[in-house]
Amino acid sequence: MQFKVKEMFQVSVLLFGMAVAASARNEPAPAANQIVAFKQKSSGPVGFMTTSAGAPIEVTDTSTLNKNLIFNEFFMDSLTHLVRERIPERLVHAKAGGAFGYFEVTHDITHICKAKMFSKIGKKTPMAARFSPVVVERGGTDTSRDARGFALKFYTEDGNFDIVGFNTPMYVYKDPILFPTFVRAQKRNPATNLIDGNMLWDFLTLRPESLHMFLIVFGDRGIPDGYRHMPGFGIHTFEVSNEAGDKHFIRFHFIPDAGIKNLRSAEAAKISGIDPDYATRDLYNAIASGKFPSWTVKIQILTLDDVKNARIDVFDVTKVLPQDEYPLHPLGRFVLNKNPINYFAEIEQLAFNPANLVTGIQGGPDKVFEARRLAYRDAQYYRLGANFNNIPVNCPIQTKVFAYNRDGVAPVKDNQRDIPNYYPNTFNGPVPYKEEKHAELIQIYQDEANNFEQARELYINEMTKDERSRLVENVLYSLGGAIQSLQDRAVKFFTLIHSDLGSRIEQGLQVNRTGFNWDHDI
Incomplete structure (x- = not known):
């Protein structure tokens, strides 16, 4: 195999330049030195080895030569666990970076939404964030030309509230029956096991409403320069209600305080060959170095009359809401200030579900939102088991859970102890609360998607x-x-x-x- 001298020279120069730049700034590399840092904060071995059942392991058990393997519990425990260490990979958004932090209210919106997380200025809610390319597999590159997931979990006192958004202000299709088609068209050809441009363009040209989003994917915003410089959008128009039961509708915007930055194709290709984990590494190092990334949170607000009189379907996820008609209103900001201690436990098992809503936020009335409520829950059941909400990173940490769910694959925690396991009952099991001014999600009618006008606006004016x-x-x-x-x-x-x-x-x-x-x- 022959290598082009010029290309090798360019890669060498780029590598050398990156090393010189890092040296000149005298910046630490927390991600590269994580295991070194662990040693430095430990005075010695953290303890004696045990099996997963807690039995201590004697030093002679760490060698199997000339011994009966089946009687060596260290060997048996290690080997049988190894072949079971991988859980099903996410179908999309398999590769990701993530972190933890808090959301803080900076502006009052209690006049439109009674959710407790928005109850007063200055209120902070713990949260988790996960950022991810859509199509690439877990071993892929962070700098692919692709849309990005922008998923947030807020641990509120009313339970978890999830926003499973994107880095584009619009989505691909309006009819959720197209989701399997869209995913398969971007995945590998079943015969060749290769990404196939014919499949992608067959979908895009059969469903031309998708071209609105793909103008961004193929444009300058198609490859974010790391996650710290990536905006996010809730995509859906959420229905919210206040204490009086009045309905409003909002779209979420998350604007990086470090500024929006993107990579050009050639630069992204070079980085991909050198550091496929570029965005994940950048996020980890920034947080570990105390340079906590933050995003300003703004919302577009519509009244029920606005919805009725709008010239577009404001619930169409393939469209944006024009900001000259529905301006942005500040709401708050979120800061990511804590890296995961263990990636698998805290990011790979981080399970999002658009159905995770709280009092005052009814969700989106569109069919894509309704379908996602099913699909995300079903995906987590498949990947993590029926008790995925008992995994620590998914637990609603600010409220006590009283669910009638029982048993199943671990983790079951205390399995609700001795509380009755059926409802209704007359033996003092948990009972539902009654909400004053209960708000029901509105019912809407949606036409077929058609958004050439907004795509034209994007091309000409943006x-x-x-x-x-x-x-x-x-x-x-x-x-x-x-x-x-x-x-x-x-x-x-x-x-x-x-x-x-x-x-x-x-x-x-x-x-x-x-x-x-x-x-x-x-």
């Missing part, structure tokens, strides 16, 4: 000339390998978004066809 050029380049890089019929369909829809965009992509494809035989490669 992208500079240079950004539009890079968007075209990135689209061509992906679309250029697809068969011509898919290319022609894509050009048709890009033209519907804007004639300039369609024309530039069409011209770029024609140049590619002249220089390369794409069909032959396929």
